[in-house]
């Protein structure tokens with residue numbers, strides 16, 4: 510790989526295994542410098558894909574880091590598409606705002622393109638950073654702090670047939686992972702986990718508990734089969750009115766409404782607690798429609814997954830469209846100019862073609878808006894209302910907005926990376 514200059518005396522190169530300690534130390538410091546436990550550190554070391562990671566060096570000092578996990582991401586229609594999971598991005602504060610990040614983003618997107626991966630995805634420490642590199646906010650998450658003493662839950666039929674039992678998280682990891690794997694094709698934004706990544710769900714450093722218990726796990730079973738699980742911590746609190754601790758949900762997955770209802774009913778009812786804290790949940794998750802009082806759940810929606818089309822043609826071909834669509838996009842892409850220009854997308858629920866064209870454009874937008882709309886969670890019409898998509902042929906906006914939808918399932922990223 511060529512050595513690029515990113516400001517005076519800095520050099521950018523692929524990460525070497527021997528450099529990992531310094532590389533990771535730069536990353537850790539950029540996020541506040543509090544050391545992680547050995548288990549977590551070992552986990553991220555095992556996840557690091559060295560030939561897909563970059564370091565920027567000033568002499569023998571690491572001043573910039575970035576990685577790109579080789580993920581597969583569910584797209585509308587249920588296919589799983591190669592996506593670079595951009596991660597571990599940091600620049601030493603001594604070297605900030607001199608273009609070190611920009612140099613890594615440049616090299617990384619060139620690399621991702623050369624690997625033939627049509628998408629790049631990330632979660633942003635600050636939303637203002639990545640739009641300039643063509644990433645749009647494509648999936649959102651729900652956070653809630655539920656007052657479980659003043660909110661009741663009305664569960665779906667069949668909930669009473671589900672058996673719940675406590676289990677040691679590590680002992681039921683394979684069964685839980687099998688549940689997760691069955692859910693992956695059903696929701697855009699979900700990641701097919703690579704071997705080893707299931708450990709992310711059970712890593713439990715004492716320093717990360719904030720006064721709560723170690724991770725607890727309840728599995729939902731029906732007829733001897735695992736149909737769901739919840740992993741959570743309990744944070745005891747004794748206040749003026751007695752016990753009013755919290756349940757802090759870490760992860761929940763269920764194969765059907767009854768299993769889902771059983772798990773949420775359990776979480777609502779843990780003795781000596783009065784609050785259920787649920788973060789990073791799908792924005793359309795069923796519990797919201799089971800509760801008696803959504804206002805007492807204090808729901809809050811937040812940006813979650815940012816997506817970039819690395820190759821516009823192959824990315825738009827890789828998903829399906831919920832209604833027939835035939836539109837010409839005029840795409841602006843300053844950072845990856847190979848995408849710029851006109852593309853004709855023709856598709857429906859079975860498949861799509863997307864090729865370069867000289868035909869007149871129907872819709873004009875930047876690659877960032879295409880990224881935001883790609884998973885079906887942000888409508889092109891809404892982006893047009895904000896002035897970020899221009900309709901050049903009457904009717905094209907409604908046609909494309911409808912087609913890009915994700916069949917009533919909101920996209921969701923199940924875990925950070």
Ligand SMILES: CC(=O)SCCNC(=O)CCNC(=O)[C@H](O)C(C)(C)COP(=O)(O)OP(=O)(O)OC[C@H]1O[C@@H](n2cnc3c(N)ncnc32)[C@H](O)[C@@H]1OP(=O)(O)O
Nearest residue numbers: 539596597598599600605606607608609610611631634637
């Ligand atoms: C996917 C992930 O891993 S997200 C994690 C990102 N990392 C962090 O937040 C850790 C702490 N912060 C940092 O390490 C650094 O400040 C970084 C990585 C955010 C920025 O690195 P820098 O080398 O300073 O960025 P660089 O100088 O290349 O800036 C490129 C552009 O982004 C802008 N920019 C950089 N950081 C920010 C920010 N936090 N907010 C808004 N704009 C920013 C710059 O102003 C510049 O703008 P321009 O295009 O108008 O010139």
